[in-house]
Amino acid sequence: MENPYQTPAADVIAAPATHTAWAFKNPTWLTWVCRACLVAGALVSLLMIAVVARQYSLFEEAAANGWTVDDVYAESGLTFLAATLLQFMTMMASFVFIGMWIYRAAWNGRVFAGARQLDFTPGWSVGWYFLPIANLWKPYQAMKEIWRASARPDKVDDAEVPGWLPLWWFLWLAFSITSNFAGRNSMKANTPEAEMDAALASITCDAINVPLCFVLLLIITRVHRMQWQRQAERLQALAG
Structure with missing residues (x-):
């Protein structure tokens, strides 16, 4: 029976014959794609802020002059729809490729530190994002483990975690909460005043x-760099 943990030959960095089934997977192309998605995501968010701010001013005029929501969307709806579609496509691409990157980074962490030192499998490092309640802290713990296994595979528990990681998780939770709130407000808004509240939440x-x-982006870049350093050290040790 074929080993389900065996990786494709094209994705594995050559190593001496003593390597285990947990073979290093090259994260470079995923890292570059994730960087591009994150930069695009930030730029599209800036675009959305400008578009929604314009809509907010139109809803203010509508509230003052007795116009309806349909009147505002007749004037600015096409621009808003195009920006929203662009943002949706960017976010979906980001979720897919960042999820793939997390899986690969967690896999490589097991190559360096060994499975016995780690609590999160590559699959669950991604899977915890989709489980209610647990997704409030489990994905952060998995990311910390990826960082530690990449920084100090010999002593994972002693590896320091930089302030970037808790900042990332705080921003992610804040983004998730405000995104959910903005979506709910937008769906039930049927007056200019309600649309203004939804616009503020969206901004x-x-x-x-x-x-x-x-x-x-900074976290992904640094983990990528650390994992290549660990792989170079690993190959040198195996060859020496």
């Missing part, structure tokens, strides 16, 4: 997403 959400993207 807040996008304002949080900009630093969130750049903090996560």
Whole structure:
């Protein structure tokens, strides 16, 4: 029976014949794609802030002049729809590729530190994001473990975690909460005043997403760099 943990030959960095089934997987292309998605996500959020701020001013005029919500959307709806579609596509791409990157980074962490030192499998490092309640802290613990296994695979528990990680998780939770709130407000808004409240929530959400993207970009870049350093050391030790 074929080993389900055996990785494709194209994704594995060559190593001496003594390597285990947990073979290092090259994270470079995923890292670059994630960087591009995060930069695009930050730029699209800035665009959305400008678009929604314009809509907010139109709803203010509508409230003052007795216009309806349909009147505002007749004037600015096409621009708003295009920006929203662009943001949706960018976010979906980010979720997919960052999820793939987390899986691969967790896999490589097991290559360096060994499975016995780690609590989170590659699958659950991603899977915890989709489980209610547990997704409030489990994904953060998994990311900390990835960082520690990449920084100090010999002593995972002693590895220091930089302030970027708790900042990233705080911004992620804030983004998730405000995004949910903005979506609910937008769905039930049927007056200019209600649309103004929804617009403010949307602007807040996008304002949080900009630093969130750049903090996560920094984390991904540093983990990628550490994992290549660990792989070089590992190959040198095996060859020496």
